[in-house]
Amino acid sequence: MDMRAVIISTIEAVASEQGKALKPLTDDLVLLDSGLDSLCFAVLVTRLEDEVGCDPFTLSDDVYFPVTLGDFIRFYDDAARQQAAPTLAA
Amino acid sequence: MxxxxxxxxxxxxxxxxxxxxxxxxxxxxxxxxxxxxxxxxxxxxxxxxxxxxxxxxxxxxxxxxxxxxxxxxxxxxxxxxxxxxxxxxxxxxxxxxxxxxxxxxxxxxxxxxxxxxxxxxxxxxxxxxxxxxxxxxxxxxxxxxxxxxxxxxxxxxxxxxxxxxxxxxxxxxxxxxxxxxxxxxxxxxxxxxxxxxxxxxxxxxxxxxxxxxxxxxxxxxxxxxxxxxxxxxxxxxxxxxxxxxxxxxxxxxxxxxxxxxxxxxxxxxxxxxxxxxxxxxxxxxxxxxxxxxxxxxxxxxxxxxxxxxxxxxxxxxxxxxxxxxxxxxxxxxxxxxxxxxxxxxGDRMHFVGRRSGIINVGGLKVHPEEVEAVINRHAGVRMSLVKARANPITGAIVVADVVADEPFPDGTGGDRQTAMKAEILELCRATLPAHKVPVLLRFAAALAMTPAGKLQRRDA
CATH class of the missing domain: 3.40.50.12780 (ANL, N-terminal domain)
Known part of the structure; x- marks a missing residue:
């Protein structure tokens, strides 16, 4: 699964549903300037959890919020990799 | 007497x-x-x-x-x-x-x-x-x-x-x-x-x-x-x-x-x-x-x-x-x-929900029942249950389980489901503010009821 493609298409779908105009979705786009409000992000995280099977915000113990779109995609990529990897404790 | x-x-x-x-x-x-x-x-x-x-x-x-x-x-x-x-x-x-x-x-x-x-x-x-x-x-x-x-x-x-x-x-x-x-x-x-x-x-x-x-x-x-x-x-x-x-x-x-x-x-x-x-x-x-x-x-x-x-x-x-x-x-x-x-x-009082059932979406209140009332207006819907789902951004968001009036037939059922889901969400967006619109909507065969005959709500 191409995480970037899934995230970009989900962002576009959420923005269109919520009637928001998006800035061009480049890696260095600062999320807070993207045109999405906090409800859009809430919807995005829930939809992605459904699509990719994980919510990195809940998985991670750190309080971390990605700043740019590139950070956001990496955050999801890392979480998906971690989840797929067998844990030593298991 | x-x-x-x-x-x-x-x-x-x-x-x-x-x-x-x-x-x-x-x-x-x-x-x-x-x-x-x-x-x-x-x-x-x-x-x-x-x-x-x-x-x-x-x-x-x-x-x-x-x-x-x-x-x-x-x-x-x-x-x-x-x-x-x-x-x-x-x-x-x-x-x-x-x-x-x-x-x-x-x-x-x-x-x-x-x-x-x-x-x-x-x-x-x-x-x-x-x-x-x-x-x-x-x-x-x-x-x-x-x-x-x-x-x-x-x-x-x-x-x-x-x-x-x-x-x-x-x-x-x-x-x-x-x-x-x-x-x-x-x-x-x-x-x-x-x-x-x-x-x-x-x-x-x-x-x-x-x-x-x-x-x-x-x-x-x-x-x-x-x-x-x-x-x-x-x-x-x-x-x-x-x-x-x-x-x-x-x-x-x-x-x-x-x-x-x-x-x-x-x-x-x-x-x-x-x-x-x-x-x-x-x-x-x-x-x-x-x-x-x-x-x-x-x-x-x-x-x-x-x-x-x-x-x-x-x-x-x-x-x-x-x-x-x-x-x-x-x-x-x-x-x-x-x-x-x-x-x-107007000249009418409407029930909007139970005090204990309020969903808090980033500080905005949602009564599950008011969203259910909108979903239930769709002619193909028999009943629905709106509930909270935890969310890292807003604390909670609104999701819905929907029971259709008639079961979806095998074969074309998937298309019918997708179309009906889009119609229901369209109805919600036309009627409700954004934070009350279900973020996820799933079809269910049935919804659980309490022994008292009410829809089973987790925190009711």
Whole structure:
């Protein structure tokens, strides 16, 4: 699964549903300037959890919020990799 | 003897013989005449007099029999709901000072200091005139969390909304008569000399509807969830009630319209009642909500809105809670807070949800029921459940489970689902602010109901 493609298409779908105009979705786009409000992000995280099977915000113990779109995609990529990897404790 | 202070058996005896009138359970019926003139606890009547008795019968018919036996005889009747947890029993026994228990058969071990009364074969009722006490009735609330609260009613308050002169119909209810809504129907049958078709836990809806049809039900009541489920069964076409009644949950326009279509000849009423507030009011104009004019301190049922919730004061409200740690039931002016939130739209008040059910989406409030009402407006939707899902950004977001009117066919079902989902969300977006629109919407084959017949909500 191409995480970037899934995230970009989900962002576009959420923005269109919520009637928001998006800035061009480049890696260095600062999320807070993207045109999405906090409800859009809430919807995005829930939809992605459904699509990719994980919510990195809940998985991670750190309080971390990605700043740019590139950070956001990496955050999801890392979480998906971690989840797929067998844990030593298991 | 004044109407309200007359024990149930007196009502039955004074009404005279009622041939053909009976209380019907699956496979078993009890005629009102037998109920009036016989007793199943003959040897124990003297010992039970003046006691605080827990009615822990295994089925509704036996519980109904116990109520007639004990009303006027016992000092207090405590009606155990069918789902009373054994772990809650000690608190109930202590809180209501119970010193006797009424059972209908095999029973687990009870504390040795309790008088155990088991119903036996019916014997002629002795003319001992011992049924004149102003028995206190205790009902248990059906909260899904914590120990149930014990709510004290007077008999006068319980029968206060009943007109015994009304013609004796064939009553039916989806409720269990050991809860407030069902008890009201049982009392109507006893006071008015009508028949009653009982529900039975675990009985398929189709079988229940077929029994209701066989006994010719004329007056049928249940929660909107009960009714939505019944309307999904083909057997709903077998009954032709003259009166259809909803209570216990918000009756939205969609369910009222569906019932008006299914039973065009019936009067359609939705009522407000609760174990604590008693019978409040009934609305029969077929529209959701109730007239704002009902909010008046001088009506027999006085109502006001405070802090968003409906408050009710009447002679039918419960008198108090008993048992440990129970708060005051009413405020200083005698109003009971129903915790049901209402909102004025024009000349009409609308119920928007329970205070405890509010979903907080980033500081904005959502009542699941208001979203469900919008979803239910879609012609293909039978019922829906809106709930919170945890979210790292806004704390919670709104998601919905939807039951379609008809199952999706194999093959093209997927396309139909996708199209219907888009239509429902479109309807929500057109009607509701963004934070109230479900973020995820799933189709479900069925939705879980509580033993009280309400939609199962996690935090209800």
């Amino acid at each position: 004044p109407h309200a202070s007359k024990p149930l058996r007196r009502w039955l005896l004074e009404a005279g013989s009622r041939p053909g009138r009976a209380i019907h359970a699956p496979g078993r019926s009890l005629s009102l005449d037998t109920l009036a003139t016989t007793t199943t606890i003959a040897p124990l009547r003297a010992a039970l007099a003046g006691r605080s008795v827990l009615v822990a019968a295994g089925d509704q018919l036996s519980a109904g029999l116990a109520l007639v036996e004990l009303d006027g005889l016992a000092r207090r009747i405590v009606l155990a709901p069918p789902d009373l947890k054994p772990s809650d029993l000690p608190a109930v026994l202590a809180g209501a000072a119970i010193d006797a228990v009424f059972l209908d058969g095999d029973h687990p071990s009870w504390p040795a200091d309790l008088l155990v009364a088991v119903a036996g074969p019916p014997m002629p009722l002795p003319p001992d005139g011992g049924e004149a006490r102003d028995t206190e009735w205790v009902m248990l609330t059906s909260g899904t969390t914590g120990t149930p609260k014990m709510v004290v009613h007077s008999r006068a308050g319980l029968v206060g909304a009943i007109d015994p002169a009304a013609s004796a119909p064939v009553w039916g209810t989806f409720y269990d008569i050991r809860r407030y809504g069902g008890l009201q129907i049982f009392l109507r049958a006893v006071l008015g000399g009508g028949s009653l078709v009982l529900s039975q836990a675990g009985e398929p809806v189709a079988d229940h509807l077929a029994r209701l049809a066989r006994h010719g039900v004329t007056h049928l009541s249940g929660t909107p969830s009960h009714w939505r489920r019944a309307l999904m069964a083909p057997e709903a076409a077998l009954i032709a009630p003259r009166a259809v009644r909803l209570s216990g949950e918000i009756a939205d326009q969609a369910v009222l319209d569906a019932l008006a279509r299914a039973y065009p000849g019936a009067t359609l009423g939705h009522a407000y009642a609760s174990t604590e507030a008693g019978v409040g009011f009934e609305v029969t104009d077929g529209r959701e909500g109730f007239p704002a004019a009902f909010l008046h301190p001088d009506r027999a049922v006085a109502m006001k809105v405070e802090d968003g919730s409906l408050r009710i004061r009447s002679t039918r409200t419960a008198s108090r809670y008993i048992g440990g740690g129970a708060a005051a039931l009413a405020d200083a002016d005698g109003y009971v807070d129903t915790d049901d939130l209402v909102e004025r739209r």
